[in-house]
Amino acid sequence: MSLKIALYYPYIHLRSGVERTILEVLKRSRHDWHVFTNLYEKDTTYPEFEDFKSRITEFKKISVERSYFNTLRSAWVIFNQKLPLEGFDALCVHNEGLGGLINFKNKDIAKISICYTPLKIIYDDVLRKDYVLKNLHKAPFYFLFYFLFKVIDKKAFELYDLCFCISKEVRDRILKNNLLPDYKLKVLNLGVDTMYFSGNTGYENYFFHPTRIKWWKNIELSIEAFNIAQMEHEGLRNFKLIIAGELYKTNNSYYEKLKKMAAANKNIIITINPSEKDILNLYKDCRAVLSTTLNEDFGLTVLEGLSFSKPVIAINNGGPKEIIKNGITGFLSSPDAREYASYMCKIAMDVELTMQMGSLGRKDIIKYNWSNFINYIDDFLENLSNKARKGMAKNLRL
CATH class of the missing domain: 3.40.50.2000 (Glycogen Phosphorylase B;)
Incomplete structure (x- = not known):
């Protein structure tokens, strides 16, 4: 059973773990995926994305610069963005911060998240303390942003049917901040291509x-x-x-x-x-x-x-x-x-x-292999789609 799945990630512009995961999904999944993004920079991300350029739609560009002004402006664009989801069976949001804001204008579809982390500067205790200590002059702006974003982000998380966390660490951040209950979370580790990352190795100095x-x-x-x-x-x-x-x-x-x-x-x-x-x-x-x-x-x-x-x-x-x-x-x-x-x-x-x-x-x-990761996602999406058609998506358990 092949499904039509919409994938949203705000910016495809690096060679990071998120872009690697999206690329592996496009290459290996048995379903038909279409990527929606607000920034696609082919020259700075994995070149293999060009093999799938017909399946990538870029909307209004947003900045990846992390000033408070630009972050708020990007968040506003994502919050108000309606995706063309007619004919799609589900929406999969790859989230490491702002991505979940896409949920507010796209409610009438089954939704899952692959969460790499809720926004680190807010929910990562270690990083947050380090940032505040190094940027005391920005503390008033930070804490205003902190409290405002947490209120909105919780509502965004609550619109997911289920959330896959790439590690226990990420799951714990979500639970600690009461973004989702435990029954809506599953730890699903990313993979590594053990054939690609192998070979005759030396141990040089x-x-x-x-x-x-x-x-x-x-x-x-x-x-x-x-x-x-x-x-x-x-x-x-x-x-x-x-x-x-x-x-x-x-x-x-x-x-x-x-x-x-x-x-x-x-x-x-x-x-x-x-x-x-x-x-x-x-x-x-x-x-x-x-x-x-x-x-x-x-x-x-x-x-x-x-x-x-x-x-x-x-x-x-x-x-x-x-x-x-x-x-x-x-x-x-x-x-x-x-x-x-x-x-x-x-x-x-x-x-x-x-x-x-x-x-x-x-x-x-x-x-840790990509086949296990993607097969689990594929199987789960089929289950989610079947239950959504019957009006049972909210009763799903992992």
């Missing part, structure tokens, strides 16, 4: 930090920790730290800050907007993969590193805590640079341990 260049990715930590590790252990003097990721124009000031931090150490390399081939090669031959986000929603780069048989060092919070077996497939660290550096040293000085961890990590993440 560099740490690889794949990331988007964005302030809440906390990239400063890998730079600080690497400097400490090199100063305290002579065996790391010939190691490099390679930070590689996507830089969007709204994050240029943060990039400049990172460049200044790294300038004193010629062994720290920051590569901006690398090709997919370059990313794969960096994964393939690194000693270990790094993740430094204070409270990661899930952690696709963690999965990709483990898929390449590499141990991963990540922060002991959020999604990585659900994926990594501490001391077995990688290390979970506090955000303290000295502790993080100690794990870098362990991996650098013990190749046998590195290879053992990598092998166990590869075996452990086989369960």
